[in-house]
Amino acid sequence: MTQGALRRAVPDEPAFDPHRFPPAARRNRLQQTLLVNRNPLTELARARERHGPVFTMRIYPYQGVVCVTDAATNREVLTDHERFAAGDAADLIEPLVGEHSLILTPSPRHARNRKLLMPPFHGSRLAPWSGVIEALADEYLPELGTGRPVAVRPWAQRLTLDVILRVVFGIDDPSRRDDYRTALDRMMSPGNLALLFAPGPLRRDLGPLSPGRAFERRRAAVDRLLDDEIAMRRADPSAGDKTDVLSLLLAARDEDGVGFTDRELRDELKGLVVAGHETTATCLAWCLHLLAHHPAALSALRADLAAGSTRYLRATIQETMRLRAPVWDAVRIAVRDTELGGQPVPAGAYVSAMFCATHVAADVWDDPDDFRPERLLDGGHDTWSLTPFGGGARRCVGAALAQLELEVVLKAALGRGDLLPGGAPEPVRLLGVTLVPAKGGRVVLRTA
Numbered sequence: 001m002t003q004g005a006l007r008r009a010v011p012d013e014p015a016f017d018p019h020r021f022p023p024a025a026r027r028n029r030l031q032q033t034l035l036v037n038r039n040p041l042t043e044l045a046r047a048r049e050r051h052g053p054v055f056t057m058r059i060y061p062y063q064g065v066v067c068v069t070d071a072a073t074n075r076e077v078l079t080d081h082e083r084f085a086a087g088d089a090a091d092l093i094e095p096l097v098g099e100h101s102l103i104l105t106p107s108p109r110h111a112r113n114r115k116l117l118m119p120p121f122h123g124s125r126l127a128p129w130s131g132v133i134e135a136l137a138d139e140y141l142p143e144l145g146t147g148r149p150v151a152v153r154p155w156a157q158r159l160t161l162d163v164i165l166r167v168v169f170g171i172d173d174p175s176r177r178d179d180y181r182t183a184l185d186r187m188m189s190p191g192n193l194a195l196l197f198a199p200g201p202l203r204r205d206l207g208p209l210s211p212g213r214a215f216e217r218r219r220a221a222v223d224r225l226l227d228d229e230i231a232m233r234r235a236d237p238s239a240g241d242k243t244d245v246l247s248l249l250l251a252a253r254d255e256d257g258v259g260f261t262d263r264e265l266r267d268e269l270k271g272l273v274v275a276g277h278e279t280t281a282t283c284l285a286w287c288l289h290l291l292a293h294h295p296a297a298l299s300a301l302r303a304d305l306a307a308g309s310t311r312y313l314r315a316t317i318q319e320t321m322r323l324r325a326p327v328w329d330a331v332r333i334a335v336r337d338t339e340l341g342g343q344p345v346p347a348g349a350y351v352s353a354m355f356c357a358t359h360v361a362a363d364v365w366d367d368p369d370d371f372r373p374e375r376l377l378d379g380g381h382d383t384w385s386l387t388p389f390g391g392g393a394r395r396c397v398g399a400a401l402a403q404l405e406l407e408v409v410l411k412a413a414l415g416r417g418d419l420l421p422g423g424a425p426e427p428v429r430l431l432g433v434t435l436v437p438a439k440g441g442r443v444v445l446r447t448a
């Protein structure tokens with residue numbers, strides 16, 4: 001697998017030096033990486049308690065990641081684009097999504113592409129899709145509502161992938177959707193994704209049997225499908241009548257009348273599926289898992305839904321993302337030597353707005369480990385203490401789509417019958433950049 005022609009517009013990552021970085025644990029990198037993967041929230045809380053809200057985590061594949069974990073520094077990192085650059089900061093996923101994905105695009109090109117990409121993701125454009133999402137939920141729910149413990153996350157991954165194929169890619173033909181499912185499942189299999197985080201030599205294409213070659217093959221299979229799709233849709237005279245995201249992107253033009261190139265579109269679509277599928281599925285799994293273990297919140301939610309309101313549902317989704325942020329952080333790179341919270345940050349260092357830790361810090365939230373959707377019914381909290389979708393000019397493009405999916409599927413699932421625990425409350429594990437329930441978030445859904 002190859003790191004493409006990314007133009008690195010930021011300084012190279014410096015070696016870790018305790019005098020130039022915020023304080024770090026004395027563990028070696030391997031130990032620290034293993035501990036964080038196994039128990040991310042506990043490890044971060046420990047570091048925060050020992051060193052304060054700004055500290056360094058020495059985790060692979062980085063030398064040292066500067067983590068900020070309070071509202072003020074979170075805001076600084078996410079909004080001060082002069083000091084903290086995105087784009088290059090996500091270079092790890094470039095072999096997967098390609099260099100033209102919005103996620104990797106540096107400023108100022110990012111602003112132009114984002115302006116083209118955003119309109120199809122506005123809530124008003126997405127609302128008409130709720131019927132399609134509801135129909136998909138009805139199709140998938142019998143697999144969940146068996147009356148026995150079922151892991152929600154793998155179930156939800158199939159569902160959210162289908163939502164993307166319908167709403168974002170606009171694939172109507174069921175057999176073509178099957179082709180996409182197969183190719184995308186291979187490209188995003190845990191083994192393939194793990195390679196992104198592996199040391200450089202392991203990632204290289206070292207011959208037909210090497211993991212690097214397999215990675216390339218899987219990515220190329222997705223590229224072929226997307227290239228065909230884009231060519232077909234450009235040639236289709238009825239394309240203008242369609243309202244899926246790809247159709248709208250094919251027609252999008254900037255102020256100079258220029259649209260996306262085929263290559264840009266292909267990378268954008270890969271970026272959207274990578275950013276939007278596991279994240280939403282993981283959130284769905286945590287929502288149902290936490291509700292199953294908190295019967296009082298579940299009853300309050302049912303009562304509110306029965307009264308025709310979605311207020312408590314929205315608070316439940318937010319509270320879930322506070323306690324179990326599906327994406328653990330947003331990463332930037334320090335453009336020059338600077339400081340955060342009184343700590344030094346060297347140019348080129350990776351800087352993480354580690355909001356999963358901010359969300360559960362005792363000096364930021366009362367009783368942070370309690371699951372209490374009521375606390376979010378009336379807002380009132382500092383915006384920068386709760387940022388599951390990141391913030392600033394890079395805030396998640398798909399937040400409204402994720403919100404729509406979560407609301408529609410949760411309502412449909414609860415409408416099916418009783419929701420009960422499918423085992424003990426599950427600990428949190430780190431998988432790539434997502435915080436997942438260790439056993440997939442098992443619940444029992446007993447159809448009425």
Ligand code: HEM
Binds near residue numbers: 103271391
């Ligand atoms: C619960 C589900 C989701 C969560 C928690 C989530 C979270 C995030 C986070 C934390 C970021 C980084 C923001 C930053 O760097 O400041 C992000 C970026 C992004 N997300 Fe999401 N996301 C979700 C669903 C989706 C969906 C459904 C899509 C699209 C189908 C999507 C597309 C994107 C894109 C394209 C970006 C890059 C934005 C940019 O660089 O300008 N996400 N998301």
